[in-house]
Amino acid sequence: HYTVPIDFVDSIKGADKRLTLPDGSSLDVKVPPGLVDGQVIRLKGKGAPGAGKGGPGDALIEVEVLPDRRFTRDGDDISIELPVSLTEAVLGVKIRVPTPTGDVQMAVPKGSNTGTTLRLRGKGAPRRGGGQGDQFVKLKVVLPKSPDPELEAFVSSWEKGKEFNPREDRTS
Numbered sequence: 001h002y003t004v005p006i007d008f009v010d011s012i013k014g015a016d017k018r019l020t021l022p023d024g025s026s027l028d029v030k031v032p033p034g035l036v037d038g039q040v041i042r043l044k045g046k047g048a049p050g051a052g053k054g055g056p057g058d059a060l061i062e063v064e065v066l067p068d069r070r071f072t073r074d075g076d077d078i079s080i081e082l083p084v085s086l087t088e089a090v091l092g093v094k095i096r097v098p099t100p101t102g103d104v105q106m107a108v109p110k111g112s113n114t115g116t117t118l119r120l121r122g123k124g125a126p127r128r129g130g131g132q133g134d135q136f137v138k139l140k141v142v143l144p145k146s147p148d149p150e151l152e153a154f155v156s157s158w159e160k161g162k163e164f165n166p167r168e169d170r171t172s
Contacts, residue, residue, distance in 0.1 A: 001060045001062065002019055002021070002027075002059065002060070002061050002062070003061070003062045003063075003064050004017050004019050004029055004031070004061050004062070004063060004064065005064045005066055006031055006035075006063055006064070006065060006066065007065075007066055007068070008065055008066060008067065008068035008071055008073070008100070009068065009071075009100045010031060011031070011034070011035050011036070011037075011063070011065045011125075012033060012034065012078070012100040012101075012124075012125050012126075013033055013100055013101060014030075014031055014032050014033035014034075015031045016028065016029070016030055016031070017029045017031055019061065027043070027046055027059060027061075029041060029043070029061055031063065033125075033126045034076075034125045034126035034127070034128070035063045035065070036063075036065065036073070037063065037064060037065040038062060038063070038064075039062070039063050040060050040061065040062050040063070041060075041061040041062075041063065042058050042059070042060055042061075043058060043059040043060075043061060044058050045057075045058065046058065046059040047059040047060070070098060071100065073125060075125075075133065076124050076125045076126070076127045076132070076133025076134075077124045077125070077133040077134050077135070077136060078100070078123075078124045078125060078133065078134075078135050078136070079135070079136040079137075079138060080097070080098065080135065080136075080137055080138070081138045081139075081140050082095075082097060082137050082138065082139055082140065083139075083140050083141075083142045084108060084112070084139050084140070084141055084142065085141075085142065086141055086142075086143060086151075088108055088112075089108065089111075089112045089113065089139065089141045090110065090111065091110060092107065092108055092109050092110035092111075092112070093107075093108050094106070094107050094108075095107075095108055097120065097135075097137055099120065099123045099135055100123075101123070104120060104123065106118060106120060106137065108139065112139050112141075113139070113141065114139060114140050114141045115138065115139070115140075116138070116139045117136050117137065117138045117139070118136070118137045118139070119134050119135070119136055119137075120134060120135040120136075120137060121134050122134065123135035
């Protein structure tokens with residue numbers, strides 16, 4: 001029984017890995033697309049020699065999917081948190097979004113907010129019965145790090161005469 005660590009993206013796309021065994025020999029492992037952490041791959045005839053005149057047994061390779069700083073997985077679906085600027089959230093924009101198979105264009109609708117979740121159909125992990133899961137993109141509106149006097153002045157003048165309380169339904 002051996003363990004092979006693989007990157008999150010390789011667990012979605014599949015990969016070829018070389019495993020070095022305790023005796024110094026190596027074993028090439030084809031990691032199929034869509035594997036999950038802890039899943040076991042059986043390689044027939046690649047294990048230790050059998051007792052007596054028996055041939056070699058099967059090698060059992062446990063997959064350890066390494067965490068990814070961008071993606072998380074829930075079944076066949078994957079998720080990512082994507083920062084967007086205030087301008088992009090208010091006005092809408094077409095933006096590049098990373099997926100395990102490469103960047104794709106996605107439309108951020110006008111008036112999006114932190115927590116708005118968008119779906120990229122078919123950009124998740126492969127499903128056992130065929131097809132692909134989805135990728136969910138959770139938006140996070142990010143303001144400039146340093147104070148922006150022009151933005152502050154605009155928001156102050158825009159707010160006058162408007163009665164908007166985002167906590168209104170949370171008071172009791």
